[in-house]
Structures are given as structure tokens and as C-alpha cells.
Amino acid sequence: MGMKRREFITLVGGAVAAWPLAARAQQAERVRRIGVIVPATADNPDFQAFVGAFLQGLGQLGWTIGRNVRIDIRWATTNVSEVRRHAAELAATTPEVIVAHGSSTVGPLLQATRTVPVVFPIVVDPVGAGLVQSLARPGGNATGFMSFEYSLSGKWLELLKQIAPGVTRAAILRDTALGSGNSQFAVIQAAASSLRMDVSPINMSEASEIERAVAAFAGVPNGGMVVTASGSAQRHRDLIATLAVRHQLPGVYFERAFVTAGGLVSYGPDFVDQYRRAAGYVDRILKGEKPTDLPVQAPTKYELVINLKTAKALGLTVPPSVLARADEVIE
Numbered sequence: 334m335g336m337k338r339r340e341f342i343t344l345v346g347g348a349v350a351a352w353p354l355a356a357r358a359q360q361a362e363r364v365r366r367i368g369v370i371v372p373a374t375a376d377n378p379d380f381q382a383f384v385g386a387f388l389q390g391l392g393q394l395g396w397t398i399g400r401n402v403r404i405d406i407r408w409a410t411t412n413v414s415e416v417r418r419h420a421a422e423l424a425a426t427t428p429e430v431i432v433a434h435g436s437s438t439v440g441p442l443l444q445a446t447r448t449v450p451v452v453f454p455i456v457v458d459p460v461g462a463g464l465v466q467s468l469a470r471p472g473g474n475a476t477g478f479m480s481f482e483y484s485l486s487g488k489w490l491e492l493l494k495q496i497a498p499g500v501t502r503a504a505i506l507r508d509t510a511l512g513s514g515n516s517q518f519a520v521i522q523a524a525a526s527s528l529r530m531d532v533s534p535i536n537m538s539e540a541s542e543i544e545r546a547v548a549a550f551a552g553v554p555n556g557g558m559v560v561t562a563s564g565s566a567q568r569h570r571d572l573i574a575t576l577a578v579r580h581q582l583p584g585v586y587f588e589r590a591f592v593t594a595g596g597l598v599s600y601g602p603d604f605v606d607q608y609r610r611a612a613g614y615v616d617r618i619l620k621g622e623k624p625t626d627l628p629v630q631a632p633t634k635y636e637l638v639i640n641l642k643t644a645k646a647l648g649l650t651v652p653p654s655v656l657a658r659a660d661e662v663i664e
Contacts, residue, residue, distance in 0.1 A: 365396075365619050367404045368428035368449075372416055372438050372564060375408040379590045379604075380434075383454070386605045387432060390612025396619075409438065411568040417441045424449055430618045432611055436462040436511070437564035443475060450624045453477035454611040455604055457562050458513040459629055468629040476624040477614065478607045479631050480562060481587075485601070486517040487524035489559045489585045492600055494528050495655055496639075497583040497647070500557035502531040504550045504582070506543070506573065508563035509536045517561040537565045540572055551580035562587040562601070570594055583647055589638040592663060597643045602632035636660040 369387070373380040384406065388398070396402045405428060409419035416438055423431060424445035431451050433439045439453050443464060457480050459465045466472030468479075493500055505521050507514040518534055525532045535546040535558075550556055560566050560573060566587070574594040577584040586592060586599040614627055637655075640663040644651050656662070 362401045364400075365402050366426075366428040367391075367402060367615060367619075368407070368423045368426065368431040369404060369433075370407040370409055370416075370419055370423055370431065370438050370442065371434045372409055372411050372567070373434075374410055377408075379593075380408075383434070383604055383608045386608040387454070387612050387615075390609040391615065394612060394616040396616070411437075411564065413437070421445045430615050432615060435564055435567075436464060436513075439464050439475060443473070447474055449474060450618045451475040451477075452611050452614045452618065452624070454607045455480045455602075457481070457511070458483075458516065461512040461516065465629055471625050471627070471629060474624050476627045476629055478610060479629060480602050480604075480607075481635075482631060483516055483520045485635075486520040486561065488600060489561075489587070490521050490524045490528060490530060490532070492598060492637075492655070493557045493559060493583060493585045494530065496585075496598055496644075496651055497557055497649055499555055500583060501529070501555045502533070502550075502553065502557070504535050504547060504556065504558040505532050506535050506537055506558060506560045506566060508561075508565045510565075511563055514561060514563055521559060521561075532559075537563065537569060540569060543569060543572060544576060547576045547580060547582070551582055556580075557583040558585075560584060560586045560591065560596075578643070578646065581647060583649060589636060589661065592638045592640045592643075595640065595643055597640055597647065597649075599636075599638045601635060603634040603636045606634045607632060639663070 371380050398404060407419040407423050409416045420441035427449055431449055433442050433451055433453050434455055436456050439451060439456060442451055451474055454477060464475050493503060505518055507518050522532055537543055570591055571594060574591060574596050578595060583597050586596045587601045589599045592599045637659050638661045639651060639659045
């Protein structure tokens with residue numbers, strides 16, 4: 334035996350003496366488990382930015398991947414059955430908290446678990462969708478951030494009129510499967526008479542249906558369109574942007590991704606900001622607070638994004654007053 338017995342005992346003794354310290358250090362840095370589920374593919378640049386903002390927010394609160402937190406991210410695509418499968422699988426691993434985007438993802442998650450806390454950075458109408466009992470007292474295992482108040486929907490139509498004054502009729506794309514789809518349309522309809530606009534709903538179902546309905550609407554001149562917030566609008570985003578260009582329809586959208594895809598203008602909450610704020614709720618839950626005690630919050634930052642290339646292609650001159658309000662201009 335190369336090592337003297339006494340040296341060996343000293344080594345072991347040293348290791349044992351150091352053991353309680355190591356155990357204590359490990360205890361202090363217990364690795365917490367967070368699940369994230371988003372209705373997108375891993376190569377989606379918008380969702381990469383959202384998830385990045387969430388991770389950045391966690392980092393600012395002292396959570397470091399590999400040191401005191403482990404994160405399981407599920408890129409569940411926009412396919413309904415895939416989202417359901419990922420939600421069930423993620424819930425079964427019982428993380429300490431799950432971050433989930435939109436009612437299309439939060440709904441299936443709440444069917445899978447009523448115990449794991451869920452934080453949503455974005456949901457259109459959490460009370461209407463039955464995800465929480467009230468905004469002030471969510472009452473279950475989910476809480477988070479709303480994507481907007483309904484009054485915002487009326488502003489979309491105003492914006493369309495400001496940016497394209499020649500438009501007298503607007504197609505309103507909505508998802509009738511969601512209560513929020515009908516509510517958004519109701520608010521737009523209420524704003525239409527004072528703007529002397531004629532609005533027609535187009536229900537977002539199959540791609541071929543959307544294509545047919547938009548073509549029929551565009552057969553009459555002076556048309557524009559407003560795309561209301563929903564998961565199905567996200568799913569058909571590229572198609573909708575293509576149809577707007579093909580039929581020369583100025584469009585107002587609920588979020589900037591449509592404008593980067595070639596849409597004219599968007600006005601809506603800053604989702605990156607909401608993901609950063611969601612990290613704060615996750616932090617509070619990991620420190621022992623309950624979702625039911627954390628009120629659902631409204632957005633604090635809205636952004637106006639304009640695509641000047643699209644405006645030019647539509648033969649529109651964006652009024653300086655609108656340009657001055659823009660948070661981002663795509664040229």
C-alpha cells in the first residue's frame with residue numbers, strides 16, 4: 334500500500350470534517366425545478382426573445398441555471414393535440430412552477446394539474462376563459478398577466494382609420510371558439526359607428542375558409558382588416574400576412590410579429606416586458622407565495638409597430654402624428 338495508514342486516516346478524517354460544510358452548501362443551493370411550455374417551435378424568433386427575457390428576469394433575481402434552478406422548456410408547436418400532450422407530460426414531472434403562454438396552453442395544463450402553480454405571461458381573458466375566478470383573487474393554481482383590456486380593440490379600428498383614411502369597411506378576423514373573440518368584435522363594432530366604418534366578422538377556422546372569406550371581402554373596394562388576438566391568429570399568421578398583401582388590404586394586428594411578417598401596423602402589449610414580469614411571480618412562488626394570493630395584472634407597456642415598406646406597397650403615407658407615436662418602425 335503506497336499510502337501510509339495514518340495519512341489515509343487523516344485524509345478520510347479531513348473529508349468527514351469537511352462533509353457537513355459541503356452538505357450545508359448543497360442545502361442552501363437546492364436546485365428548484367421550473368417548467369416552461371409555449372405554443373411555438375424552438376426556431377420561433379419571437380418566442381426565443383420571450384423565453385430569453387424570462388430567463389434574464391430570473392437571473393436578475395438570483396436564479397442561475399445549473400446552480401439553483403433547472404428549467405424544462407417544452408416547444409409544444411401550435412398543434413392542439415401536441416400542446417395537450419406536452420402539457421400532460423410536463424405536469425406529470427411536477428415542477429415547482431410552470432410558465433405557460435396563452436389560454437391555448439394554460440387550459441390543457443389546468444386539466445392536467447390543479448396543484449402545480451402556473452404563471453401565464455400572456456392570456457387574453459383569464460376570467461372569461463375560466464382560468465381564474467377573478468383578477469384580484471385568482472382562486473386556483475394559476476395567475477399571471479393579461480394581454481390587454483378590451484377597450485384596446487376599439488383603438489385598432491381607430492388606428493386603421495388614421496393610417497388609411499380611405500378605408501370605409503373592415504374585415505375583423507376573430508376566433509369564435511374563444512369568448513374573447515366575440516368580446517373583441519363587440520368592442521370594435523361599438524367603435525365603428527363613430528368612425529363611420531362598416532365592420533364584417535370573418536371567423537378564423539380552416540386556412541381555406543379564411544382565404545375564401547378574405548377574397549370575397551376584398552372584392553369590394555375601400556377595405557381594410559383588423560386581426561384580433563387569439564392562438565388561431567398566431568397559427569395562421571403567415572397566411573393572413575400574405576392575404577393582406579395579395580388583396581392590398583391595410584391591416585392592424587394585435588402584436589408585432591405580424592408586422593415583422595409583412596403586416597402594416599400593430600398595437601398591443603410588450604410581450605417581452607410581460608415575460609420579464611412573469612419571472613417576478615415565479616420568484617415569489619418559489620419563495621413560498623401561492624398563485625391565488627398573486628393578482629392577475631394588466632400590461633404596463635404597449636407598443637406601436639409600423640412597417641413602412643408595407644405602407645409604401647399599399648400606396649399609403651403614414652401620418653406624422655402616427656409615426657411620432659411608433660415604438661418601432663420597420664423600413
